Structure formats: C-alpha cells, structure tokens
Amino acid sequence: MNPHDPIPEPGDDRMRALFHDAVADVAPRDGLAEVRRRTRARRTSSARRWAPVLVGAGAVAATVVAATFLVSGWGDDDRNPDDRPPVAGTSTAIPITSAAGIYYVADTDSGPRLFREFQAIGTTTDPAERVLLALERLTADVGPRDPDYRTLWPADSFAAVRVEDDRVIVELGTDAALQGSDGAGVGRYGVQQAVYTAEAALGDALPVSFEWNGEPARQVLGLRVGAVVERDRSYDVTAPVNITDPAEDLAVEDGTLRANGTMATYVTDVDWALLQGGQVVRDGRALAVDITGPDARATLGAPGWEIDEVDISDLAPGDYVFVVSVTDVGQTSDQTADFSDTRTITVR
Amino acid sequence: MIAYAVARGTAAHSAWGFGVTETRPDAQSGGPTDADAAVEALYLAHWDRLVRLSVLLVHDQGMAEEIVQDALVAVHQRWDRLTDPEKALAYLRQAVVNRSRSALRHRGVVTRYLARQQAPETAPGADRPVLGDSRRRMVLDALQQLPRRQREVLALRYYLDLSEAEIAETLGISRGAVKSHASRGAATLRPILEQLGPDLRTDS
Numbered sequence: 113m114n115p116h117d118p119i120p121e122p123g124d125d126r127m128r129a130l131f132h133d134a135v136a137d138v139a140p141r142d143g144l145a146e147v148r149r150r151t152r153a154r155r156t157s158s159a160r161r162w163a164p165v166l167v168g169a170g171a172v173a174a175t176v177v178a179a180t181f182l183v184s185g186w187g188d189d190d191r192n193p194d195d196r197p198p199v200a201g202t203s204t205a206i207p208i209t210s211a212a213g214i215y216y217v218a219d220t221d222s223g224p225r226l227f228r229e230f231q232a233i234g235t236t237t238d239p240a241e242r243v244l245l246a247l248e249r250l251t252a253d254v255g256p257r258d259p260d261y262r263t264l265w266p267a268d269s270f271a272a273v274r275v276e277d278d279r280v281i282v283e284l285g286t287d288a289a290l291q292g293s294d295g296a297g298v299g300r301y302g303v304q305q306a307v308y309t310a311e312a313a314l315g316d317a318l319p320v321s322f323e324w325n326g327e328p329a330r331q332v333l334g335l336r337v338g339a340v341v342e343r344d345r346s347y348d349v350t351a352p353v354n355i356t357d358p359a360e361d362l363a364v365e366d367g368t369l370r371a372n373g374t375m376a377t378y379v380t381d382v383d384w385a386l387l388q389g390g391q392v393v394r395d396g397r398a399l400a401v402d403i404t405g406p407d408a409r410a411t412l413g414a415p416g417w418e419i420d421e422v423d424i425s426d427l428a429p430g431d432y433v434f435v436v437s438v439t440d441v442g443q444t445s446d447q448t449a450d451f452s453d454t455r456t457i458t459v460r
Numbered sequence: 461m462i463a464y465a466v467a468r469g470t471a472a473h474s475a476w477g478f479g480v481t482e483t484r485p486d487a488q489s490g491g492p493t494d495a496d497a498a499v500e501a502l503y504l505a506h507w508d509r510l511v512r513l514s515v516l517l518v519h520d521q522g523m524a525e526e527i528v529q530d531a532l533v534a535v536h537q538r539w540d541r542l543t544d545p546e547k548a549l550a551y552l553r554q555a556v557v558n559r560s561r562s563a564l565r566h567r568g569v570v571t572r573y574l575a576r577q578q579a580p581e582t583a584p585g586a587d588r589p590v591l592g593d594s595r596r597r598m599v600l601d602a603l604q605q606l607p608r609r610q611r612e613v614l615a616l617r618y619y620l621d622l623s624e625a626e627i628a629e630t631l632g633i634s635r636g637a638v639k640s641h642a643s644r645g646a647a648t649l650r651p652i653l654e655q656l657g658p659d660l661r662t663d664s
Contacts, residue, residue, distance in 0.1 A: 123646065124618075126653055127618045127646060130599055130649070131618040136596070138511065140528075141525060143507060143511075143528070144503050144504075146529055147500075147503055366607045404562070
C-alpha cells in the first residue's frame with residue numbers, strides 16, 4: 113500500500129545499510145515520561161479557557177492549577193529554553209564535543225568590546241567541569257581563532273571551578289591573573305570575559321567569585337573586584353554585532369554562503385558583505401531571527417540575525433572576508449558609531 | 461533479512477494500532493484524551509527511529525532527543541486541527557526535520573569545526589579496514605559536510621525509506637528537486653562506500 117517509487121540504483125541497498133549502520137549504536141533514552149508530562153500539563157493549561165463555563169465553582173481550582181503550570185513554564189511550546197533541564201553533555205553514544213560560547217576582546221572605534229566565538233570543548237555532565245573547560249579557552253596559550261580578537265587572561269589563569277546555588281567560584285591559578293597588564297579600564301573587559309564565558313557554559317545567570325589561594329581575590333586583571341562579580345550588561349561591554357557562523361578559516365565547498373550571529377537588542381539593521389581583495393563581491397541585509405534551544409543559552413539570549421543560502425558558486429576559489437556591520441545611533445552620545453565583525457573564509 | 465526492511469514492515473502497522481475513536485475518554489475528567497493516546501502511540505512506534513533520523517541530521521544525540529520530544533508535543537498541540545490521523549505521522553516527520561534544521565543553523569560552526577578537528581584521526585589508511593565507531597563517525601561526518609537539502613533527502617530516503625513523493629511532501633519541495641538532491645548527495649557519498657569495502661552489515 114505504500115507507494116514506494118525509488119529510482120533503483122545499484123548502490124541503493126548498500127547506501128541503506130550505510131545509513132542504518134551509522135546510527136546503529138544510538139540508543140535513544142526513554143522520553144515518554146517527559147512527553148507525557150509536557151502534554152498533560154498543556155491540557156491543564158488549556159482547560160483554563162473552558163473550565164469557568166462548564167464546571168462553575170470548580171473553575172476556580174482549575175484556573176489556579178492552570179496558572180501554576182503556566183508560570184512554571186511547563187507545556188508552553190514557546191517556553192524559555194533556559195527553563196529546560198540542561199542537555200549539553202548528556203549525549204553518550206555519539207562521540208561529540210559540545211559547543212561553548214567563548215568571549216574575547218577586540219578593539220573598536222569606540223573602545224574595547226567583547227566578541228564571542230564558538231569553540232568545541234569536551235563533553236561533560238558536570239557543570240563545574242564544563243565551566244572550567246570553557247574558561248581554559250580564555251588563556252593566552254589557547255586564545256581565539258579569529259586573529260582580530262585577543263584575550264586578557266595569561267596562561268594558567270584558571271585552576272578550579274565550583275558551582276554553588278547562587279554563584280560560580282573560580283580559583284585562579286597564577287598571580288599574573290591578579291595584576292593584568294592592560295590597566296583597570298581594560299581589565300574590566302577581561303573580568304567580564306570570564307563572567308560571560310562562565311554563564312554561557314552554564315546556561316544560567318550566576319555571578320562569579322574569584323579566589324586566590326583559597327581567599328577571595330580583591331583584584332583581578334588589575335581591576336578591584338567585590339565578593340561576587342555580576343555579568344555587566346552595560347551597552348559598552350558586548351559588541352553590537354557578532355558572527356557565530358562562519359567560523360574563522362571556514363572552507364566553503366558547496367558554493368553556498370550561510371551565516372548567522374547575534375546583535376544587540378537595540379540594533380535594527382545588520383548589513384553584510386563578502387569581500388575579495390577589498391572589493392565587494394556580494395552584499396545584502398541580514399534577517400532578524402530568534403535563537404532557540406541550546407544555542408540561546410550559549411549566546412545568553414541575544415537576538416539573532418541570519419543569512420540563508422547565498423549562491424556563491426560562481427566565485428573563484430580563494431580567500432574572502434565576510435563582514436557584518438551595524439550603526440549604533442545614539443547609545444553613547446549623539447554621534448553614531450559603526451561596529452563590525454569579520455571572518456576570513458576560503459572558497460574552494 | 462537486513463534491519464531496514466524489518467523496521468519498515470513494523471512501523472507501518474504499529475503507528476495506528478490503537479482504537480482512539482472507540483474509547484474516547486472524557487476530556488473534562490483529566491484522563492487521557494485522543495491526543496494523549498495518539499501521541500503515545502506515535503512515541504512507541506517511532507521514537508527510536510526519529511531520534512536516529514535526527515542524529516543523522518544534527519550529529520548529537522541529546523539534541524536529537526530534545527528535537528523529537530518537541531515535535532511530539534507540537535503534534536499534541538495541533539491534534540484538534542489534524543483532520544486525517546494518517547497525516548499525524550507525516551506532520552511529526554516534518555516537525556523533526558524542520559526542528560533539526562533550525563537547531564543546526566546555529567550549530568553549523570561547531571559541527572564543521574569538529575569535522576576538521578577529527579578528520580586526521582578518522583581517516584584510515586587505505587590498506588586498513590574501517591571498523592565500528594570510526595566508520596560510523598566517518599559516515600556522520602561525511603553527512604555533515606553535505607549541503608542541508610542533500611543530507612535531508614538522503615536520510616529520509618535511505619534511513620526512513622520514504623518514497624520520492626513522501627520526501628517531497630515532507631520537505632516541501634518538488635519531486636524533481638528530490639531526485640536531483642538525492643543523486644548529487646549519493647554521488648558525494650559513494651566514494652566513502654567504496655572505501656568501507658564490501659562487508660558492511662546492519663545487523664549490529
């Protein structure tokens with residue numbers, strides 16, 4: 113009864129075998145209980161609409177139950193991804209590292225800003241280990257892949273991490289991390305590199321306490337700090353536009369350019385261009401998108417932009433620079449300020 | 461008999477082997493509803509295969525489980541508007557593919573980065589057989605390198621055994637486009653098949 117009409121080809125059976133074999137060792141964990149919980153909760157919440165009419169006095173109780181479910185976020189398909197139990201690092205069968213958003217510093221016309229790039233870190237179910245693995249990407253001996261970025265953290269800066277209910281404790285590993293070499297003004301960005309990176313790795317907004325030799329550190333990267341350091345959400349901390357994909361040095365082999373990233377909440381237009389030798393070969397305006405799921409945790413809830421499939425199959429092989437730019441109108445003063453982020457890619 | 465043929469035979473029958481219309485429970489009582497029963501039946505019949513399908517698309521089991529769960533919840537939400545229950549499976553499949561795609565948009569950078577990093581370990585010498593895990597990883601990595609449409613068409617065709625018409629409906633593209641994505645994707649993967657040699661089995 114099933115109208116199968118494949119074009120029979122000699123390799124078809126082996127291709128099937130290949131695909132089935134590729135996931136033969138994937139053993140999906142039981143998800144029925146979770147599906148039940150989410151769909152049962154949903155029905156309770158939709159009951160709110162008819163209960164007052166149908167069951168009179170009972171409606172009060174029904175409404176209360178519904179409200180509780182709604183507030184706690186269960187069953188709402190658009191619920192905040194931050195409410196979900198963390199899934200990063202729970203994969204077992206497929207050997208995969210997980211993605212972490214790592215925050216570096218780059219200079220702009222308006223001063224330093226934090227830029228995020230994604231790096232692959234080891235998979236772990238321990239949140240403290242995940243934070244430490246991410247923070248280790250901040251040290252000067254590892255550092256960013258994008259040459260426009262830099263880091264303020266010296267080698268061996270991070271010795272250990274503990275995650276408590278209300279804070280993340282970062283044990284510093286070298287006194288070079290106390291002094292810093294760029295002064296307190298820039299040191300502020302270094303300290304925030306660690307706070308942003310730790311929160312992105314955790315998927316949770318927890319302030320950071322820095323410790324040195326078991327005591328609270330009073331100074332980090334030349335900046336005087338308190339017992340806990342919150343994520344600084346001031347407009348002049350993160351870059352108003354940031355590229356997630358493509359990664360630096362990405363090789364494009366299928367003749368298609370795709371790109372996405374994040375922007376500040378106040379940004380309305382993200383313009384992009386692809387350049388070769390300073391000449392624009394493609395350009396346009398990106399679409400605004402919502403980032404959902406695990407990625408929203410890594411990007412700390414920032415709004416997204418995206419370019420979906422631009423045909424570049426006619427471009428000669430070689431290196432190109434992909435650039436996105438925004439104009440920030442009046443956040444700092446009446447002066448407009450331009451910000452951009454770039455990636456070098458190779459077309460093959 | 462190889463595994464895919466068995467799976468195809470059982471899945472077609474088990475999906476709707478429950479009597480929702482005969483045993484319609486009272487929705488006001490808070491007991492199971494049609495939608496609950498239908499979604500559970502879909503879960504029982506298709507959970508494993510759809511998670512594996514999503515792994516082929518996103519290369520991450522945890523994310524794949526989350527995607528299929530979300531898709532089942534979406535079917536439940538839409539149940540009243542699904543006039544033909546036979547369409548529920550098609551809708552579920554479509555939701556899994558679409559959600560895998562949007563999950564991937566912001567993961568592209570990482571998967572490609574990983575593919576580059578892992579390449580030296582996973583490329584075997586020409587004189588050595590490719591075994592077990594490294595073979596699987598090689599296939600999954602190769603899939604990640606394909607353009608998205610080709611990957612989707614191949615996974616639906618060779619893993620779910622969908623017909624051209626079903627693939628076209630699932631992806632919202634023409635049958636001609638299905639054909640061309642399938643042949644280009646298969647052409648890219650064929651050299652890997654050659655490298656894996658003749659003794660690949662699916663009964664593991």
